[in-house]
Amino acid sequence: MTTKADGVAELKALAGRDLGSSDWLEITQERIDTFADATGDHQWIHVNPEEAAAGPFGATIAHGYLTLSLVIPLFTELLEIGGVSMSVNYGLGKVRFPSPVPVGSRIRLTGKVGSVVEVSGGGVQMELDFAVERDGSDKPACVGQALYRHYP
Template sequence: MTTIANGLEALKGLAGKHLGRSDWLEITQDRVNTFADATNDHQWIHVDPERAKDGPFGGTIAHGYLTLSLLIPLFNELLDIRGVQMSINYGLEKVRFPSPVKVGAKIRLAATVAEVEDVPGDGVQMLLDFTVEIDGVAKPACVARAVYRHYA
């Protein structure tokens, strides 16, 4: 884990730095079902293991947006920022889901700080390139460019 203790100036020094990879996280059917309940997305490829056995993926798969939502806890394993008043998730510039995440698979996050620039209001904006890897699968589950803002 990278720890930033000196606030905004130290964040600027992260531009171009690879932050490493998170621990592996297993995607369980219970997690997929809970996400389905929270979002009211109960499509059979996610929540019906019996029917999904004969489907295009040979079993149930995680929702793409479930994978995307896991960026936050996985990213928290990679970067600890101190010395700022507030940090916000400002959005995403690009998201793709090249490979499905089968229930039972393990995923992890790889992150690189693409850019850090000043923004009005005594803050900086970080652009982060995220790749969600699947254990044993060549294509990633998700690639995204995330935008975070941090204020002094």
């Protein structure tokens, strides 16, 4: 279920709150190839299914930064923010990729709001502690902290 917050005051009240999990998203070869084209990273482990089948993971794997980039659309399933004029990504902290995401895997985002502090301009900076989980894996695919700024 999506948590909803209307304005910076309600965002402040979310500090420490577990936001649950997003829906599962399947990672397709088409998505991996599109990301490779966008970034110029065409390493065989990502884009060559035949060669990757004989590699260490038995299939192509998603780029770590592809997995990280999916935090943004998956986060919109966890928290719906209204009553602000602008929200921006402010940065990341402690990002790690503990396990690969083979093609055909399903991933989802879990998140917990850390601190929510006031910043200049009447806004707030919200810290999100997140994990991208892979269905059937004991290890997350990506963990870290995302910082977002929201302004009235």
